[in-house]
Amino acid sequence: MNIILFERDELVSGRLTLRDHRARHIVKVLRSSPGDSLRVGEINGRRGRAEILSMVKKYPFMVELRVDLTTEADAPPVIDLLLALPRPIMLRRILSQVTALGVGAIHLINANRVEKSFWEAGITDEAEYRPHLIQGLEQAVDTRLPAVYLHRRFRPFVEDTLPELLHGYESFVVAHPESASSLKECLANRKGRVLYGIGPEGGWVDFEVERFMEAGMKDFSMGPRILKVDTATVAIHGRISQLLEEL
Amino acid sequence: MNIILFERDELVSGRLTLRDHRARHIVKVLRSSPGDSLRVGEINGRRGRAEILSMVKKYPFMVELRVDLTTEADAPPVIDLLLALPRPIMLRRILSQVTALGVGAIHLINANRVEKSFWEAGITDEAEYRPHLIQGLEQAVDTRLPAVYLHRRFRPFVEDTLPELLHGYESFVVAHPESASSLKECLANRKGRVLYGIGPEGGWVDFEVERFMEAGMKDFSMGPRILKVDTATVAIHGRISQLLEEL
Numbered sequence: 001m002n003i004i005l006f007e008r009d010e011l012v013s014g015r016l017t018l019r020d021h022r023a024r025h026i027v028k029v030l031r032s033s034p035g036d037s038l039r040v041g042e043i044n045g046r047r048g049r050a051e052i053l054s055m056v057k058k059y060p061f062m063v064e065l066r067v068d069l070t071t072e073a074d075a076p077p078v079i080d081l082l083l084a085l086p087r088p089i090m091l092r093r094i095l096s097q098v099t100a101l102g103v104g105a106i107h108l109i110n111a112n113r114v115e116k117s118f119w120e121a122g123i124t125d126e127a128e129y130r131p132h133l134i135q136g137l138e139q140a141v142d143t144r145l146p147a148v149y150l151h152r153r154f155r156p157f158v159e160d161t162l163p164e165l166l167h168g169y170e171s172f173v174v175a176h177p178e179s180a181s182s183l184k185e186c187l188a189n190r191k192g193r194v195l196y197g198i199g200p201e202g203g204w205v206d207f208e209v210e211r212f213m214e215a216g217m218k219d220f221s222m223g224p225r226i227l228k229v230d231t232a233t234v235a236i237h238g239r240i241s242q243l244l245e246e247l
Numbered sequence: 248m249n250i251i252l253f254e255r256d257e258l259v260s261g262r263l264t265l266r267d268h269r270a271r272h273i274v275k276v277l278r279s280s281p282g283d284s285l286r287v288g289e290i291n292g293r294r295g296r297a298e299i300l301s302m303v304k305k306y307p308f309m310v311e312l313r314v315d316l317t318t319e320a321d322a323p324p325v326i327d328l329l330l331a332l333p334r335p336i337m338l339r340r341i342l343s344q345v346t347a348l349g350v351g352a353i354h355l356i357n358a359n360r361v362e363k364s365f366w367e368a369g370i371t372d373e374a375e376y377r378p379h380l381i382q383g384l385e386q387a388v389d390t391r392l393p394a395v396y397l398h399r400r401f402r403p404f405v406e407d408t409l410p411e412l413l414h415g416y417e418s419f420v421v422a423h424p425e426s427a428s429s430l431k432e433c434l435a436n437r438k439g440r441v442l443y444g445i446g447p448e449g450g451w452v453d454f455e456v457e458r459f460m461e462a463g464m465k466d467f468s469m470g471p472r473i474l475k476v477d478t479a480t481v482a483i484h485g486r487i488s489q490l491l492e493e494l
Contacts, residue, residue, distance in 0.1 A: 002473050097478045140472040184493060222488070225387040226249050231344045234478055238485030241469070246431060 001025050001138045003039045003047065004065075011042065016050065016065040023061035026052070032063075040067055041143040043134070047071040073143045077102035079240055082174070082197035084111040084204070085150075086229045088121040092132050094230050098146070099136025101237045104193075105147040107165075110154045111208055113200040119152055158211040169193045172217045175236060176209055177226065179219040183239055186218040191247045194240055198233050248272050248385045250286045250294065251312075258289065263297065263312040270308035273299070279310075287314055288390040290381070294318040320390045324349035326487055329421070329444035331358040331451070333476045335368040339379050341477050345393070346383025348484045351440075352394040354412075357401045358455055360447040366399055405458040416440045419464045422483060423456055424473065426466040430486055433465040438494045441487055445480050 004022055018026070026032050034052050041047040048069035056062040081098055085091065085108045098106065110119070122128045126148070133145050151157035166172050170192030173183065176199070187194065197217065199208075209219060227235065251269050265273070273279050281299050288294040295316035303309040328345055332338065332355045345353065357366070369375045373395070380392050398404035413419050417439030420430065423446070434441065444464065446455075456466060474482065 097475075100472065100474055100478055101482060102472060139475055142472065182492065183489065225347065225349060225389065227347055228344075228386060231347055231481055234481040235348060235485035235488070238482030239489040241482070242430065242486040242489045245429065 001029070003041050003138055003141045003143075004050070005041050005043050005134055005138055005143065007043055008045060011067060014067055015053070016040070016067050018063045018065070019060060023055075023063040026063045027055065027057050027061050038065070039141065040065065040069075041073075041137075041141075042069060043137070043143055044073065044145055045069070045143055046073060047141075047143055076104040076144055077146075078193045078244065079103055079237060080105040080107070080169070080193065080195045081233065081237075082107045082109060082195055083229075083233065084109055084198065084200035085114045085118045085124075086200065087115070087118055088123040090228075090230050091118075091123050091129075094233050095129055095132040095148075096136040096139070097230070097234050098237060099133045099142075100140040101136075101234065101241070102140065102142070103146045103237075105149065107149045107151060107195075109151040109157050111200050112154075112205040113202040124150060154208065155211075158208075158215060162212075162215045162217075166195070166216055169195045171195070173197065174204070174209070174212045174217050174219050175199065175222070175232060176204060176219040177221050177224070179221040181218065181220045183220045183222065183236070184243060186220045187240070187243050189247060191244070194244070196236055196240060198229060198236065201229055248276070250288050250385055250388045250390075251297070252288050252290050252381055252385055252390065254290055255292060258314060261314055262300070263287070263314050265310045265312070266307060270302075270310045273310045274302065274304050274308050285312070286388065287312065287316075288320075288384075288388075289316060290384070290390055291320065291392055292316070292390055293320060294388075294390055323351040323391055324393075325440045325491065326350050326484060327352040327354070327416070327440065327442045328480065328484075329354045329356060329442055330476075330480065331356055331445065331447035332361045332365045332371075333447065334362070334365055335370040337475075337477050338365075338370050338376075341480050342376055342379040342395075343383040343386070344477070344481050345484060346380045346389075347387040348383075348481065348488070349387065349389070350393045350484075352396065354396045354398060354442075356398040356404050358447050359401075359452040360449040371397060401455065402458075405455075405462060409459075409462045409464075413442070413463055416442045418442070420444065421451070421456070421459045421464050421466050422446065422469070422479060423451060423466040424468050424471070426468040428465065428467045430467045430469065430483070431490060433467045434487070434490050436494060438491070441491070443483055443487060445476060445483065448476060 046069035050065035174197035293316035297312035421444035
């Protein structure tokens with residue numbers, strides 16, 4: 001936790017009273033004392049510092065802070081993720097990892113090789129997935145939550161939603177090991193927003209790749225090595241970030 | 248498991264008899280039958296196909312294969328990792344992820360912010376870490392195990408071992424959020440082998456960065472976002488791979 005984040009309605013007259021895992025973290029991990037200053041931020045808002053006014057260092061922990069927000073939130077990241085819904089344990093890790101790396105939006109979509117049961121898992125509820133996004137922000141010292149969208153049916157998504165969505169991007173690419181193109185060719189020296197797509201374990205089926213191509217997306221391969229979804233999602237974010245930095 | 252791997256001494260007169268998790272995988276996940284052909288490979292050796300001669304589809308599982316190895320192992324990856332020993336649960340994940348991405352060697356080193364207890368964890372024994380490397384190979388359809396080296400003392404490593412080690416590389420870079428250089432500047436259009444260094448949670452201390460610089464390594468930053476060790480290790484592998492592809 002490299003920044004203490006809070007919800008807007010937790011702040012009352014510039015004061016914040018924490019009694020949950022954040023209070024515990026301040027006591028047990030940071031080992032702070034009254035008078036100490038901490039990095040804080042309002043979720044989807046500004047960052048700043050907070051001074052510890054009072055605290056209870058034993059369970060049940062309590063930390064009272066006077067908050068001074070001074071820095072506007074960073075501009076939203078220019079990379080968004082289109083991800084075939086992975087199994088819940090992997091989704092949790094990916095959500096916090098890509099939030100830490102920086103994504104503006106995460107579109108979770110259905111695909112032939114997505115197990116139906118994944119859509120019934122609790123992690124598709126905002127109350128369940130939001131804490132993993134917040135973990136990523138706490139790690140990366142960011143305040144801006146990625147937007148998460150769930151698209152439970154592939155065909156309506158790809159035919160009705162995707163073409164409209166792509167207007168918001170300069171580049172839209174989908175990882176597909178059988179492609180003959182490289183990522184660099186697909187980005188084609190275009191500055192601006194990028195949407196990148198990652199398939200399910202076992203990959204996209206041909207029908208899905210064809211629909212993406214029809215919608216105007218470009219497919220790319222990174223060579224013959226087959227990667228797990230979480231590894232691919234993070235490694236490709238790194239590759240796209242590197243390419244964008246060079247423009 | 249995208250390839251079934253075996254040790255050289257398991258192969259007897261071109262036949263392989265599996266009775267462990269690999270047999271279970273062939274029965275339960277691949278749902279194969281006698282006569283089916285599978286992708287197989289000898290660890291640190293050649294790849295090929297195997298035909299199922301006979302099998303027991305109930306516990307205790309057994310699969311007998313006739314093996315035909317035809318393809319030489321890939322050349323070793325040109326990227327190696329220098330990693331401050333992370334906590335065991337994270338090390339396991341990193342070992343399989345970087346093996347899947349492709350690394351030739353993994354140097355695990357001590358650092359000021361490495362907890363001493365991590366060196367006592369079972370995962371630093373070859374018998375414990377090797378299965379995680381093999382998992383990465385099974386994922387990526389590779390046969391070549393990365394070499395793993397443990398350097399339990401920072402100073403002898405950086406003063407005696409590292410300068411010699413660096414002769415094997417064209418580029419040697421170390422991630423350090425406070426650096427003013429980009430990764431691209433550090434690689435400087437050099438083809439060839441790259442060693443990249445990732446610090447512990449909390450980062451390298453100044454003394455360590457100074458020793459790396461003295462040994463000739465270059466530090467780089469990817470901006471202000473603070474990443475977990477596993478996220479950074481995978482994302483930077485992606486960035487280096489992207490840069491090398493463009494040379």
